[in-house]
Amino acid sequence: MVRDFPTGNYRFIPAVFQYSSGAAADSGFEVERVRFDKLLPLAEGFAQAAKYIQAAGRPLTSFCACELRSPAAFTEDGFRIFNQHYVKTLAEWKIFDGTVNPVARSNVCPEIDPPSEPSFYAFSFTRPGAGAIPSFVIAGGAELRGGSGTYPERIVRYNDLSPDAMKEKVRFTVGSMEERxxxxxxxxxxxxxxxxxxxxxxxxxxxxxxxxxxxMRSGLTWHFARPPVVDLEFEMDCRRVARETAI
Structure with missing residues (x-):
């Protein structure tokens, strides 16, 4: 069920403590996406995002999505530890309340020339604007079923890279995007x-x-990167934004 985040002027799909499944601007607002020309370490990326958002006359709570890059896929425990660190800044910005996180996110691992530490690739925030169709960011999702259980128990066709398995992984992931x-x-x-x-x-x-x-109505951008957790093989995200900027 979609929930409101009024101080950020967007709605979101609740998911887990580290991110939401998607964020969509409220009526009268639009999403702007800002991509960094080069990857910035996490702390520096947050600082530059804050500077850009405030220069646009917006509160930090308007931060609604981010795209991260990590050195390599995490273990399940390593991913949990990273996320506990990541949400500290969102808590300082009065976005994460300790339980619910409205910010959508993708966090993937470039196979070639990866960063030496978790880094920012892009972020999105809301600003005044009016479009006939809401602007939004759907968070990254992979071939991972919901529910309880470990990652190996929930990964579609776990440790299977056969053509039939890849088809099933892609089909599941596309279906997850459609649900969101x-x-x-x-x-x-x-x-x-x-x-x-x-x-x-x-x-x-x-x-x-x-x-x-x-x-693929607007094409497809393929990043040669792995999903953030070991043994996940295919991830996607999607968006509709009114404005995209590279800085």
Whole structure:
């Protein structure tokens, strides 16, 4: 169920403590995405994001999404420890209340020339604006089923990289994106950008699992990167933003 985050002028899909499943601007507001020309270490990225948001006359609570890059995939415990560190800044910004986190996020691991420490690639925030279709960011999602259990227990076709397994992993992930879009009453037709993250060749399934389903209406950006947890193999995110800037 979608919840409101009024101090940020956006709505979000609750998920886990480290991120939400997506954020969408309220009526009268729009999402702006800002990409850094080069990766910035986490603390520096937060500082530059704060500077940019405040220069735009917006409160820090308008920070609604971020895209991170990490040196390598985490173990399940390592990912938990990283997230506990990551949310400290969001708590200082009065966004994370200790339990609920409205900020959408992607955090992936470049296979070639990775950063030496967790770093910022991009962030998004809300600002006044009016569009006929809400602007939004859907958080990164991989082939991981919900519910309880360890990652190996919930990963679709765990440790299987056969063509049939990759098709099932991609299909599951695309379906997860559709479910999240649906929470906002939206679909692929409303997106302006879709990103995929994997180091595996998924071209054999692109036509049936992405093109025919409408996911590539604006093309597809493929990042040669792994999802953030060991043994996940395919991740996606998507968005509709009114303005994109590189700094």
């Amino acid at each position: 879009l649906g929470e906002f009453g939206l679909g692929w037709k409303d997106t302006t950008a879709v990103q995929a993250y994997t180091v595996h060749d998924f071209h054999p399934v692109i036509v049936d699992e992405l093109v025919r389903r409408g996911a």
